[in-house]
Amino acid sequence: MTVQEALRWASSFLEERKLEPPVAEWLIRHYLQVNRTKLFTMLQDPIEPKWIDQLEHDLHEHAKGVPVQHLIGYEEFFGRRFAVNKHVLIPRPETEELVVAVGQLAAKLFRDEQVTVVDVGTGSGAISITLALEHPTFEVNAIDISEEALFVAQKNAKNLEADVHFLKGDLLQPLINQQKKVKLIVSNPPYIPLTDAEQLAVHVRDHEPHLALFGGQDGLDLYRRFMTELPQVIEQTGIIAFEVGINQARIVEAMLAKAFPYATTEIRNDISGKERMVFAYGDMSKDEG
Structure with a gap:
């Protein structure tokens, strides 16, 4: 043949x-x-x-139903090969657009300053490792609650020779515990509503980690929790960047506008024209009133 x-x-x-x-x-x-x-x-x-x-x-x-990425053991992201398995979300092309947007915003806001970054829920490390490699002046941290996911991310960082500091913990708790602040917080958190579980393709529902997929009944649980933790970690001038699910952008933008009333908030569409990225940036002072 x-x-x-x-x-x-x-x-x-x-x-x-x-x-x-x-x-x-x-x-x-x-x-x-x-x-x-x-x-x-x-x-x-x-x-x-x-x-x-x-x-x-x-x-x-x-x-x-086994994803092809699990059969071959990797997915391409930003032209690089990232190992993936059942413990991490398979990186999606839309997330590449989030990485690009974060880099553009950081270049405008911080110019030549060193930028401290944290990627929350790093999974395979696709976002954190790519930011570290594309922006050598970034000091990149990455957090995940899953020991197995961190193992995969650390392996990818080593293979791709990326300088990323990995932390185990829930959302921003590791930085809060260290009383550490950063200029840039980026996350592609679990945002699929539990009510949508049965509608998911079998290769997603049965083979990707539910910890990385589902964000409570309406998919917004993690964003709600973020709003109480973000002010403790973001520097006075900073950037917060989220990937969100379908029909969630306006709600998450409103959450950020309430938490950071002096910041600029923005929604950006992905290449398919869907509202998939939400940002807050600039003056991250809390409303004293």
Whole structure:
């Protein structure tokens, strides 16, 4: 069997089950350890029987709901390879937009100053590690409540040679306990309402950590808790950046406006035109009245 025949067969298998055909290419590229351009130069080459067996196995696993990222062990984020497993959320492309926006805001607000950062609920470390690598002047901390998630994040930081200080704890408690303040707080917290659980795709609901997915009945529990902790950790001039779920942006923006009445609040759309990012920045003084 040639590479092209294997691709065609695997794509048909996926289409028949209403699954994404590009998964076939992703798996074969992983087995052969080649990029897309190289793969297309190999289409007429024979493919080893062991890879056909592996492909058949992985396709059946994927059809049962196992995410392709768990089958190959990684996801690409900002052009880098991040190890993922059942203990961490698989990084999404929309979160790359949050990282870009955070960098732009920091450049405007802090210019050449050193920026202390914390990524809350770091998971695989995608946000914290990317910020550390893209902005060498950032002093980056990352918090997660899950020991298993921190293990994955630390492994990714080591593999990608990123300087990130990891802390175990619930939301901002590790910094509050240390009485440490930072200029930039970023988080992609659990925000899916429990009421939406049954509507989730099986590969998300059954294979990604519920700790990283669900934010209470309405999905907003973590944001509510943040509002009591943020003022204890943010510097007087700072940035708070959140990723939010569908139809949550206006509510979270209102929470931030109430907690930080002198700050500028802003909602930004993702590439699909959905309101998925909420920011508060500038004067983070608390209302003394």
